[in-house]
Amino acid sequence: xxxxxxxxxxxxxxxxxxxxxxxxxxxxxxxxxxxxxxxxxxxxxxxxxxxxxxxxxxxxxxxxxxxxxxxxxxxxxxxxxxxxxxxxxxxxxxxxxxxxxxxxxxxxxxxxxxxxxxxxxxxxxxxxxxxxxxxxxxxxxxxxxxxxxxxxxxxxxxxxxxxxxxxxxxxxxxxxxxxxxxxxxxxxxxxxxxxxxxxxxxxxxxxxxxxxxxxxxxxxxxxxxxxxxxxxxxxxxxxxxxxxxxxxxxxxxxxxxxxxxxxxxxxxxxxxxxxxxxxxxxxxxxxxxxxxxxxxxxxxxxxxxxxxxxxxxxxxxxxxxxxxxxxxxxxxxxxxxxxxxxxxxxxxxxxx
Numbered sequence: 022x023x024x025x026x027x028x029x030x031x032x033x034x035x036x037x038x039x040x041x042x043x044x045x046x047x048x049x050x051x052x053x054x055x056x057x058x059x060x061x062x063x064x065x066x067x068x069x070x071x072x073x074x075x076x077x078x079x080x081x082x083x084x085x086x087x088x089x090x091x092x093x094x095x096x097x098x099x100x101x102x103x104x105x106x107x108x109x110x111x112x113x114x115x116x117x118x119x120x121x122x123x124x125x126x127x128x129x130x131x132x133x134x135x136x137x138x139x140x141x142x143x144x145x146x147x148x149x150x151x152x153x154x155x156x157x158x159x160x161x162x163x164x165x166x167x168x169x170x171x172x173x174x175x176x177x178x179x180x181x182x183x184x185x186x187x188x189x190x191x192x193x194x195x196x197x198x199x200x201x202x203x204x205x206x207x208x209x210x211x212x213x214x215x216x217x218x219x220x221x222x223x224x225x226x227x228x229x230x231x232x233x234x235x236x237x238x239x240x241x242x243x244x245x246x247x248x249x250x251x252x253x254x255x256x257x258x259x260x261x262x263x264x265x266x267x268x269x270x271x272x273x274x275x276x277x278x279x280x281x282x283x284x285x286x287x288x289x290x291x292x293x294x295x296x297x298x299x300x301x302x303x304x305x306x307x308x309x310x311x312x313x314x315x316x317x318x319x320x321x322x323x324x325x326x327x328x329x330x331x332x333x334x335x336x337x338x339x340x341x342x343x344x345x346x347x348x349x350x351x352x353x354x355x356x357x358x359x360x361x362x363x364x365x366x367x368x369x370x371x372x373x
Contacts, residue, residue: 028187028230030078033085033152037144038092041085045072046188050229061090061107068114068121071220075189076263076299077158080120083111084151087128091144100140104132116311117272117340119264119301124154159191161296164354166193166202169259169294172352173203173210177256180213180246183274184226185261185294195261195294197230199352204236211237213249217274219319219337243276250287258284259352262295269345269361270307271295275338281347290349297353297370307342315339 031043041058047070048054056072058064064086067073073082090107094100108125115121131150135143173179179200186197193201203210212231217223224240231238241249249255258280264272271277271293284291304310317335321327329335350359351366358365 076118080124161354166198169199
């Protein structure tokens with residue numbers, strides 16, 4: 022692939038009886054391979070095993086997964102039963118990323134509006150809805166990039182954590198969209214990439230995306246962030262988000278909270294880049310955000326090699342929550358939420 026090729030994390034091939042193709046992100050950066058999903062079970066497994074990851078991409082995959090779950094349903098009543106089961110099934114794949122549930126709710130709502138329609142018609146409309154979710158995310162990512170790039174100056178150093186790029190979304194990403202858009206505008210940034218333990222999404226995925234775009238990227242261990250900040254190499258921190266509570270508390274990959282605290286200690290602005298679909302106004306604050314706990318083997322046997330004593334206790338939360346008070350602004354496709362407060366969030370989302 023050319024360094025300037027846009028990443029197409031997911032794509033639907035064919036008509037209503039087609040299938041979903043996605044990049045298997047567990048193989049990057051060593052191997053680029055696409056996975057064909059022809060059943061809802063394959064989509065569930067891909068989400069659960071992080072073959073597709075990143076809140077927006079998970080939502081897109083879920084929309085298409087619903088379409089796969091309806092294959093062979095030729096009776097409207099049977100289709101609606103199948104739809105409910107498909108939604109409930111996909112909802113069990115991962116608990117933290119709100120885009121998953123947002124997309125599933127949207128598919129159900131669209132189906133509910135089609136009372137009296139034939140099964141064939143409902144399937145056609147739901148595939149169009151999944152495609153709309155996909156295209157809307159693409160447009161949102163570019164808008165986030167434009168608003169975020171305005172915060173950065175040519176030559177600045179920026180730190181990011183985990184992966185919030187094209188691999189996590191429809192195309193440009195959320196946090197990485199800011200860097201890509203800044204590059205499009207002629208700005209040269211120095212991006213420091215946390216490796217993001219234990220699954221190394223920063224090292225495997227973000228560094229891969231940035232180097233493909235010829236952006237000046239430097240990989241660091243998570244524990245080096247404080248030193249890099251202390252040396253004055255970083256003027257801003259930008260990460261993505263998996264769920265944002267009504268008050269602005271934000272769940273993101275484990276280690277994000279630590280970086281926000283370090284940024285505050287060094288007087289560095291900490292930004293979240295996320296689309297409006299990542300906000301969950303039903304949750305008042307971060308204490309109510311469910312945190313996924315993953316397998317102990319991800320830490321004790323990372324990438325197949327044992328690095329800890331047999332039988333040692335392990336705690337492996339996949340996410341943490343950064344309090345709103347540590348966030349300078351949230352960059353959305355509608356503009357900046359600054360300062361971060363429930364009133365400003367509801368105003369930006371049109372919920373006042």
